[in-house]
Amino acid sequence: MSSAESGSAQVTAGKPGRARGRPRSFDRETALEKALLAFWEHGYEATSVADLTRAMDIGAPSLYAAFGDKRSLFEEVVQVYGARYGAFGQRALEEEPTAFAAVRRMLREAVAEYTVPGRPPGCLVIHAGANCSTPEVEDGLRQRRNANIAAIRDRIAAGVAAGELPPGTDASALARHTGAVIQGVSQQARDGASRTELEALVEIALAVWPRP
Template sequence: MTTKPRGRPRSFDRLTALEQATMAFWEHGYETTSVSDLTRAMGISAPSLYAAFGDKKALFEEVVEAYAVSYGAYGGRAFAQEPTARGALGRMLREAAEVFTDPSHPRGCLMISAAINCSTPEVEEALRARRNDNLASFEARIQRDVDAGELPAGTDAGALARLYGAVLQGMSQQARDGATRTELEAVAEAAMSAWPSPGPAVGRS
């Protein structure tokens, strides 16, 4: 005899609902996306949202995790696959130009744009921590190349990491403002032209 499963079966696909929530947060940011906005975008009721995902903050945390391994995974791939910091950062910026302007989803970077005007401390702090982690990874990779002689010994790895972090954040905002992929690729190329040339330590003759 077949036993009926206990409980009421879920009437929606969880992964699809999560993707729809991602689009809503990506387009409107965390603060201005209400639970009503989310339930409308996801096609579910508020009780279903709470049962499946918890509250709005818990849902956003899950969205960010999913975004990091999907739309936002280009940076990690670049750092894993490119042999030098220059190659990794250049590839990251070029691929960001493509992702940030892809017409199949909202423009820019969710983790950058969602933090704008965010007044929920835990959310703002979590997004800031992710961005700072990215800067730390940029710096560590650059310093590795300095130590290996790929970059001049006097290169300030922290300042260089912040430069390319600022370029990435600026590209996200420019994409939100309507910049094209071609325009952002030109920004990426201009940024890479500032990369230090291999050579003797700064200040030595």
């Protein structure tokens, strides 16, 4: 990396650089969103640095200066994705009065989120791990998915304790079932299933829930 490129990474857009620097010629947040969409569409492994620089409309030196390497950029992308597009599940668990209502809302909102026109279908955290040969990335995504299932399990267990669900309800199995439905919805959305078709799938999945 040249000293000029390094200097450009330390200044904000529109402000003069240091002795040999120059203004950063791109908006960082806009470039980050473009990287997010590229990873979301193609996954981690299949998205090269060249793909990223084309999508972000920046040079490789600028990418490295602003975001670090590809893996560091992806880790930031996953954080942004979770806050901007993937927070619906946690909100449902926190806001709904019962475990069943929380999971019903989560599944219905997953269908809505995974089929929004004009952006990649499905879930980035699910899709980006497919065919991933970078152990650290694969493990990080797996941990996120398992953490989501653990949060669902805990909400179901609280529902059992509160008498919302029968005492013998297997909270772990029911949480795994919910996770499997979410992952299936994501993949089927990528395969072209419509929102209406996936909404019907969710209603069938909800029918297996035990009643108090």
